[in-house]
Amino acid sequence: MNNEYIAQQLKEISESIFEHGSPWSTAQFLSQLMQENTEIIYQCKDGEMIGYILCQRVLDEAELLLIGVLPNYKHQGIATSLLKDMCQRLQQRNVTHLFLEVRLKNKEAIAFYDKHHFKELGIRKNYYKNPSDDAKMMQLEI
Numbered sequence: 001m002n003n004e005y006i007a008q009q010l011k012e013i014s015e016s017i018f019e020h021g022s023p024w025s026t027a028q029f030l031s032q033l034m035q036e037n038t039e040i041i042y043q044c045k046d047g048e049m050i051g052y053i054l055c056q057r058v059l060d061e062a063e064l065l066l067i068g069v070l071p072n073y074k075h076q077g078i079a080t081s082l083l084k085d086m087c088q089r090l091q092q093r094n095v096t097h098l099f100l101e102v103r104l105k106n107k108e109a110i111a112f113y114d115k116h117h118f119k120e121l122g123i124r125k126n127y128y129k130n131p132s133d134d135a136k137m138m139q140l141e142i
């Protein structure tokens, strides 16, 4: 799969994965994929992408930009396995801290991050628009 095709697939499945539709356009996914410090792992079934995790490294830190699994494949441990594989890869690249921000109303994702021992760093008020929401900042030592 080339980057253009992967970007298209990411956009397409993200429309179904995220409550408010894909947070990124195909062009945004493509531009992220072209960056040398981007790490992506995706899961396929019968040749179709069903979930992914996307991170960006900066020295010994990384940001978890997006993680998601198609609704029909949730609660099967797919995101857990994507996160574990990503942490392994980041460790190999000498990353020690993984950061993220998540909508405070996204209880499902917060439960997932809690389960995987991410710690809260703080709340940023009105960080998100359309719809507006606060952001919970979290960190995992890997």
Ligand SMILES: CC(C)(COP(=O)(O)OP(=O)(O)OC[C@H]1O[C@@H](n2cnc3c(N)ncnc32)[C@H](O)[C@@H]1OP(=O)(O)O)[C@@H](O)C(=O)NCCC(=O)NCCS
Binding pocket: 017, 018, 019, 065, 066, 067, 068, 069, 070, 073, 074, 075, 076, 077, 078, 079, 080, 081, 102, 106, 107, 108, 109, 111, 112, 113, 115
């Ligand atoms: C968050 C998300 C990635 C989890 O994916 P998943 O493959 O279903 O997660 P897993 O099956 O690996 O779940 C692992 C654990 O996370 C927790 N968890 C996951 N979904 C949960 C939910 N809806 N409610 C409560 N806990 C949940 C549970 O502790 C679960 O362990 P268990 O199955 O033993 O109870 C998925 O719900 C998703 O794609 N959400 C929409 C996209 C999104 O909001 N991404 C985060 C912001 S970028």
